[in-house]
Amino acid sequence: MSKAIIELKNIKRNFKVGDEIVHALRGVSFTIHEGEFVTIMGTSGSGKSTLLNLLGCLDTPTSGEYFLDGVSVRTMGKNERARLRNHKIGFVFQSYNLLAKTTAVENVELPLMYNARISAAERKEHAINALIAVGLGDRLMHKSNQMSGGQMQRVAIARALVNDPAVILADEATGNLDTRTSFEILVLFQKLHAEGRTIIFVTHNPEIAQYSSRNIVLRDGQIKEDKVNENILSAAEALAALPVPIED
Amino acid sequence: MNGTNLFKIALRALSNNKMRAFLTMLGIIIGVASVITMLAIGQGSKKSIQAQIAEMGSNMIMIHPGADMRGGVRQDPSAMQTLKLEDFYNIRDEGKYISAVSPSVNSSGQLIYGANNAPSTIYGVSQDYLTIRQLSVEDGEMFTDQDIQTSAKVCIVGKTVVDNLFPNGGDPIGKVIRFNSIPFRIIGVLKSKGYNSMGMDQDDVILAPYTTIMKRILAVTYLQGINCSAITEDMTDQAIEDITSILRRNHKLKEDATDDFTIRSQQELSSMMNSTTDLMTILLACIAGISLVVGGIGIMNIMYVSVTERTREIGLRMSVGARSIDILSQFLIEAILISVTGGIIGVIIGVGASFIVKYVAHWPIFIQSWSVMLSFVVCTVTGIFFGWYPAKKAAALDPIEAIRYE
Ligand SMILES: Nc1ncnc2c1ncn2[C@@H]1O[C@H](COP(=O)(O)OP(=O)(O)O)[C@@H](O)[C@H]1O
Ligand SMILES: [Mg+2]
Numbered sequence: 001m002s003k004a005i006i007e008l009k010n011i012k013r014n015f016k017v018g019d020e021i022v023h024a025l026r027g028v029s030f031t032i033h034e035g036e037f038v039t040i041m042g043t044s045g046s047g048k049s050t051l052l053n054l055l056g057c058l059d060t061p062t063s064g065e066y067f068l069d070g071v072s073v074r075t076m077g078k079n080e081r082a083r084l085r086n087h088k089i090g091f092v093f094q095s096y097n098l099l100a101k102t103t104a105v106e107n108v109e110l111p112l113m114y115n116a117r118i119s120a121a122e123r124k125e126h127a128i129n130a131l132i133a134v135g136l137g138d139r140l141m142h143k144s145n146q147m148s149g150g151q152m153q154r155v156a157i158a159r160a161l162v163n164d165p166a167v168i169l170a171d172e173a174t175g176n177l178d179t180r181t182s183f184e185i186l187v188l189f190q191k192l193h194a195e196g197r198t199i200i201f202v203t204h205n206p207e208i209a210q211y212s213s214r215n216i217v218l219r220d221g222q223i224k225e226d227k228v229n230e231n232i233l234s235a236a237e238a239l240a241a242l243p244v245p246i247e248d
Numbered sequence: 249m250n251g252t253n254l255f256k257i258a259l260r261a262l263s264n265n266k267m268r269a270f271l272t273m274l275g276i277i278i279g280v281a282s283v284i285t286m287l288a289i290g291q292g293s294k295k296s297i298q299a300q301i302a303e304m305g306s307n308m309i310m311i312h313p314g315a316d317m318r319g320g321v322r323q324d325p326s327a328m329q330t331l332k333l334e335d336f337y338n339i340r341d342e343g344k345y346i347s348a349v350s351p352s353v354n355s356s357g358q359l360i361y362g363a364n365n366a367p368s369t370i371y372g373v374s375q376d377y378l379t380i381r382q383l384s385v386e387d388g389e390m391f392t393d394q395d396i397q398t399s400a401k402v403c404i405v406g407k408t409v410v411d412n413l414f415p416n417g418g419d420p421i422g423k424v425i426r427f428n429s430i431p432f433r434i435i436g437v438l439k440s441k442g443y444n445s446m447g448m449d450q451d452d453v454i455l456a457p458y459t460t461i462m463k464r465i466l467a468v469t470y471l472q473g474i475n476c477s478a479i480t481e482d483m484t485d486q487a488i489e490d491i492t493s494i495l496r497r498n499h500k501l502k503e504d505a506t507d508d509f510t511i512r513s514q515q516e517l518s519s520m521m522n523s524t525t526d527l528m529t530i531l532l533a534c535i536a537g538i539s540l541v542v543g544g545i546g547i548m549n550i551m552y553v554s555v556t557e558r559t560r561e562i563g564l565r566m567s568v569g570a571r572s573i574d575i576l577s578q579f580l581i582e583a584i585l586i587s588v589t590g591g592i593i594g595v596i597i598g599v600g601a602s603f604i605v606k607y608v609a610h611w612p613i614f615i616q617s618w619s620v621m622l623s624f625v626v627c628t629v630t631g632i633f634f635g636w637y638p639a640k641k642a643a644a645l646d647p648i649e650a651i652r653y654e
Contacts, residue, residue, distance in 0.1 A: 097564045102260070113257055114253070120256075159568070
């Protein structure tokens, strides 16, 4: 068995809303190993985003233990967690979250700007390589407002790749895209998986689970199902089978 | 995190949002420029009025016969004869705070030289008059004590008199001109002072020993006035008190009698004028203050709004590994760049506008370094503070709160 990248032990996350306490996560435990492509599914409000934010060190659990690449996150300070995000995590948001009016290269360079050990030349080289890897080698100088949704999400994925993270976290990464573009993004994720990357992909679309190596289903902040997918479908084939769009 | 990267981050953020940067800068530019221009106008008019008063003479004290006329009461003609030569001698010999003193008598008449003539006024004074009125003899010499003792028929003339009587040029020194029917030999020409700020020709003067005017022209024993210079401006009040007691003693005035002379000072005039210009400066300072406040609020708003709309950006930056200190440094660098650049442009425009006012509207302006400093510092500090403060609040948020900010 390859090494464990993520270990969760009885993670709980409560939110205080006025006088009430919302239990978004009620004790979640699992281990994810290097090279897995995990989809996390569940209905809206089941706690998927809360879980992913905790995994991405954007949020801290109310209780429970979280080890990322063997390091305990719970005891870390704010700045250490920022460093961890910078070095170990690539996050892809549903709404892309690119810097406005900024070129693809500059957007992808962003995480490396906060890493003093990387020189300007290396930074640019890594960014260009990441953009080539997501198929945007010919769009390097395009600004964020000059790109389509699919292209923007590719830039966001390149940004998540550029620091060579231990895990890529995607929250409804295809949620804002049409079916065809969604499959194109999915093809990209499968390609990254094939290259040996660890991916956690949150979605409420049950279909997508067929293209991942493992599927975790959340309900009311608890794990309802955790199954390894023996028969991974090819997103590229599914894309080819889609009816050709009339326009374009 | 190193400084070069932070600087680069801030520069990229600015250059990718030039419009926002420009609008923020605009508030600072307007604030700085308007304050500099307003204060330049206010200080300029104050200075020009001060100059008008200063050119009259040095710390002048003017003594006239007769009680203070400001009440409007008509006085007996004999009241106008209360100042005597005795008073002049006593003030000259006993006055403690006085650097120069000269009697003053004058007579208007016609000046004649050959075929040329011009109306003028001849002033009978002593040598000290030059000091008091800040005059100097350019060619020839001033008359002497000897001339005063002998009531010599000599005179010193101003440039305008020379021009009127000697239109074809030629050295006026040694020439004998006539005032009405009395001949005067010109022994000196005054250095030109030009027109004063009221538009009066200061070179249209002719000075002669006071004894000559009193005996040979007016045939009087009283003086029309005495002019003095206080040693310093601050001594003016003491000098007036001193002169008052000398004159009251000479005139044998009883304890409860009112003065039979009037003393005015340049300082009195200057403080009267100053209070008027001060009022105007206060008014302009108020307008400038309002522009500063409006500019400040503008800066505050744009900075605040831009940070609010940039909270998501802050969240994103934190999600890819920026620490709070990195965010704060970035916003501080941006705010400093914008504010200082805006401040410098504001100074340039403010100074430029002041000169436009000077050359187009012909108003006197005076740019003081403190007003430039003040407006520059106030606006840039406001800009930097309101760039930094909301960023500090945003940087304190959790990344996830910031990124979801609507
Ligand atoms: N910041 C928050 N404050 C209060 N309640 C929250 C917050 N974030 C999430 N929740 C609550 O936690 C639950 C899970 O939310 P979320 O993880 O966003 O669900 P999902 O992404 O699966 O739709 C929901 O009931 C939601 O209302
Ligand atoms: Mg969600």
